[in-house]
Amino acid sequence: xxxxxxxxxxxxxxxxxxxxxxxxxxxxxxxxxxxxxxxxxxxxxxxxxxxxxxxxxxxxxxxxxxxxxxxxxxxxxxxxxxxxxxxxxxxxxxxxxxxxxxxxxxxxxxxxxxxxxxxxxxxxxxxxxxxxxxxxxxxxxxxxxxxxxxxxxxxxxxxxxxxxxxxxxxxxxxxxxxxxxxxxxxxxxxxxxxxxxxxxxxxxxxxxxxxxxxxxxxxxxxxxxxxxxxxxxxxxxxxxxxxxxxxxxxxxxxxx
Amino acid sequence: xxxxxxxxxxxxxxxxxxxxxxxxxxxxxxxxxxxxxxxxxxxxxxxxxxxxxxxxxxxxxxxxxxxxxxxxxxxxxxxxxxxxxxxxxxxxxxxxxxxxxxxxxxxxxxxxxxxxxxxxxxxxxxxxxxxxxxxxxxxxxxxxxxxxxxxxxxxxxxxxxxxxxxxxxxxxxxxxxxxxxxxxxxxxxxxxxxxxxxxxxxxxxxxxxxxxxxxxxxxxxx
Numbered sequence: 427x428x429x430x431x432x433x434x435x436x437x438x439x440x441x442x443x444x445x446x447x448x449x450x451x452x453x454x455x456x457x458x459x460x461x462x463x464x465x466x467x468x469x470x471x472x473x474x475x476x477x478x479x480x481x482x483x484x485x486x487x488x489x490x491x492x493x494x495x496x497x498x499x500x501x502x503x504x505x506x507x508x509x510x511x512x513x514x515x516x517x518x519x520x521x522x523x524x525x526x527x528x529x530x531x532x533x534x535x536x537x538x539x540x541x542x543x544x545x546x547x548x549x550x551x552x553x554x555x556x557x558x559x560x561x562x563x564x565x566x567x568x569x570x571x572x573x574x575x576x577x578x579x580x581x582x583x584x585x586x587x588x589x590x591x592x593x594x595x596x597x598x599x600x601x602x603x604x605x606x607x608x609x610x611x612x613x614x615x616x617x618x619x620x621x622x623x624x625x626x627x628x629x630x631x632x633x634x635x636x637x638x639x640x641x642x643x644x645x646x647x648x649x650x651x652x653x654x655x656x657x658x659x660x661x662x663x664x665x666x667x668x669x670x671x672x673x674x675x676x677x678x679x680x681x682x
Numbered sequence: 683x684x685x686x687x688x689x690x691x692x693x694x695x696x697x698x699x700x701x702x703x704x705x706x707x708x709x710x711x712x713x714x715x716x717x718x719x720x721x722x723x724x725x726x727x728x729x730x731x732x733x734x735x736x737x738x739x740x741x742x743x744x745x746x747x748x749x750x751x752x753x754x755x756x757x758x759x760x761x762x763x764x765x766x767x768x769x770x771x772x773x774x775x776x777x778x779x780x781x782x783x784x785x786x787x788x789x790x791x792x793x794x795x796x797x798x799x800x801x802x803x804x805x806x807x808x809x810x811x812x813x814x815x816x817x818x819x820x821x822x823x824x825x826x827x828x829x830x831x832x833x834x835x836x837x838x839x840x841x842x843x844x845x846x847x848x849x850x851x852x853x854x855x856x857x858x859x860x861x862x863x864x865x866x867x868x869x870x871x872x873x874x875x876x877x878x879x880x881x882x883x884x885x886x887x888x889x890x891x892x893x894x895x896x897x898x899x900x901x902x903x904x
Contacts, residue, residue, distance in 0.1 A: 484803055504811060512809030522800035526823045526899050536808035539818055570901030581804075588808060 433496050435460045435623055436514075436592050441480050441490035443473075443647075450476045451487065452647040458592065458625060463618050465634045465655075466627040467667065468644035474627040475519075477644065478594045481625065482514040483507060494591070512540060515585030517595040521577040523569040523584070529556060529576075530565040533584045541588070555583035559613050575606030579613055586617075593617065595626035631671050635659060643667040686870050693861040693871065700857035701878055707775045707853065708840050708886075714779025715835070719786030723824075724816055726787065727794050737787070744784035749842050752777050757849050771853070774846030782839050789831035793824035826897055833890035837883045844879070854878055 434457035443451040451473050458464060466474040479485040481492065483501040492499050499510045523532050533552035537543045543551070556562050559579040569577055578598055585593060598614065599607045611633055618624060618637045628634065634641060635655045643651040643658070643666055651658060651667050658667040725737040744752070757773040768776070797820060805815035847855040858875040862868045 479803075482807055484806060508809045508811055510809075511807055514807075516804070516807035518800055518804065520798075520800060522798070522804035524801065524804070524819050524823075525902060526819075526826065535818060536805075536810065539814055540809045568900045568902065570899065584808070 432459065434458055434493075435462075435495060436481070437491075437493040437496075438477075438481060439491045439493075441477065441487045441492075443476055443480060443485060443487050445476070445485075450647055451480065453490070454644075454647070454649055455490075456625075456642065456649070458623060460623055461621040462623055462639045463637055464625045464640045464642055465638040466625065466642050466644055467629065467634070467670065469670065472644040473647040474644050475596050476647075478516070478596045478625065478627060481592075481594055482511050482516055484516070508540070512536075512588050513591045515588060515590035515593040517578070517581055517585060517593065517598045519597040520601050521569070521574070521581045523572075523577055523581055525569050528566050528568055529561060529572065529580045529583075532569070532580055533587050536584070537587055551587055552583070555587045556580070558586065559583045560609075573606060574602045575609045578602065578610045582610075582613055582617075591623065593622055593624045593626075595624060595628070597627050597629070599628065599630060629674055631659075631675060641667060643670065686867055689861070689865045689867045690870055690874060693858075693865075693874075696861065697854060697857045697874065697878065700852060700854040701882065703771055703851065704840070704843050704853040705882065707771055707778065707846060707851070708836070708843050708882075710775040711778035711782050711839050711843070712832075712836060714776065715782030715786045715839075718780060718783025719790055720821065720825075722783060722787035723790035723794060724821075726791050728812065728816065741784045741787055744781045749777070749781055749845055750848065752781060753845060753849055770846065770849035770851035774843065774849055774851050778839055778842060778846075781842075782835060785838075786828075786832070786835055789828045789835065790824055792831070793827040794820060796827065797823055826894075826899070829890055829894040829897075833887045833894075836886045836890065840883055840886065841879065 436458040438458070439455045441451050441454045442449070454473070454477055456464070466477065468474060476485060480487045480490075483492070483499070486501055494510060494513060499506060501507050524535065527535060530549060530552045533555050534548040537548035537551055538545060541548075553562060553565060556565055559582055561576060561579055561583070564572060564576060564580075569580070572580065595614065599610050602610065607630070611630060614626070615633070615637060638655050640652060641655050641658050642649045645666070651665055657663065658665050659671060660668070722737045722740060725733045726741075729737065747755075753774060756777045757768075757770065761768055761773060801819055801823070802815055805819045806812070810818070843853060844855040846853055847859065850856070854875055858871050862871045865871070
């Protein structure tokens with residue numbers, strides 16, 4: 427953690443969620459500081475995705491609070507909710523590009539309709555974001571004409587165009603063919619290096635080691651371990667995190 | 683044979699004027715149904731309990747009562763009761779449109795439900811209100827997917843429009859009946875009417891297929 431003395435950019439306190447009678451999140455809290463990259467790992471069904479979706483109120487928690495820059499966000503106030511979500515970018519595992527819009531329109535639509543930007547200005551901004559993810563030449567293509575990696579990069583450009591203060595990434599490379607993973611990770615890496623504040627669920631261990639400021643290990647709706655990747659993934663540290671990661675790496679056929 | 687041909691040729695302009703009336707009523711009803719059906723579908727999918735109840739009730743009423751009954755109920759009953767003085771064509775158009783709205787809402791509802799859930803999530807995550815997300819993201823996709831169902835609905839309304847004859851609307855059926863009852867050439871005249879309905883169905887369905895192709899999104903397989 428880089429700036430422990432300051433107030434956190436985003437503060438999540440005591441989030442609890444029940445879905446279909448099951449407790450998915452059990453009083454999860456975390457403080458996110460500016461420029462920090464937190465990585466969520468853990469078995470599927472552990473609550474990573476639910477936590478991320480709660481963090482911009484795509485899922486309404488039953489209990490708990492979220493503060494952005496020290497201000498409490500009320501999810502029942504529609505105006506406040508929309509304003510909050512504009513500041514929190516979300517990247518989904520399966521991209522969720524708008525299928526009826528070209529790449530550039532995917533990026534510009536929220537600029538126009540949410541931000542009220544003019545058509546030309548929004549387009550210009552969208553093109554800038556697309557070139558940032560290396561896709562200026564694909565601007566006129568529809569999602570169905572793009573590869574998985576390209577779709578995910580468009581979705582990152584779409585989120586970035588809103589100038590988010592925080593980015594939430596829900597397993598952004600899990601739906602990709604192996605050879606397409608690196609192009610997406612490259613984009614995320616450059617975001618991290620440029621100081622974007624992020625929370626990312628991923629199983630990319632090499633990436634986590636290199637870039638995460640903190641690793642949160644989630645299981646059964648709780649954060650059961652947290653610390654720097656160095657601490658949690660140290661040989662012989664005996665952590666659940668290390669145990670879990672060795673299992674993933676074994677399956678993938680490489681050494682930790 | 684010659685006499686038959688003469689009757690047909692004499693009747694043709696008269697019946698074709700009826701075709702114009704039919705087409706006007708059907709196109710009017712389709713659009714009225716669209717403007718009623720889209721909000722109904724949105725209400726059924728996204729509405730709260732009260733909104734869903736109102737929409738469901740509307741749909742059940744218009745799907746549950748025969749069109750002939752609705753035509754009489756509205757034209758001789760309700761429109762009179764509220765002091766609305768409509769001619770038969772306008773009344774038939776409104777009744778067909780309101781009925782079609784109930785059926786069209788189910789086409790749109792199916793299309794909306796078939797879209798991936800992530801579309802709405804992604805729109806919300808960008809800060810769109812639900813109303814904006816539905817307008818800008820959901821409906822443009824759902825309406826495209828609805829065109830095949832819509833062309834089916836067109837062919838149904840076109841044929842239902844023949845019932846407007848009972849209100850005295852001077853459409854294809856009414857005019858054919860008028861000529862037939864005077865010339866006694868029932869068989870050739872009603873065959874012609876049938877052919878005319880068939881051609882109108884074919885033309886409308888073909889036009890909608892062109893529309894479907896024109897608004898198709900490249901590479902979009904649903």
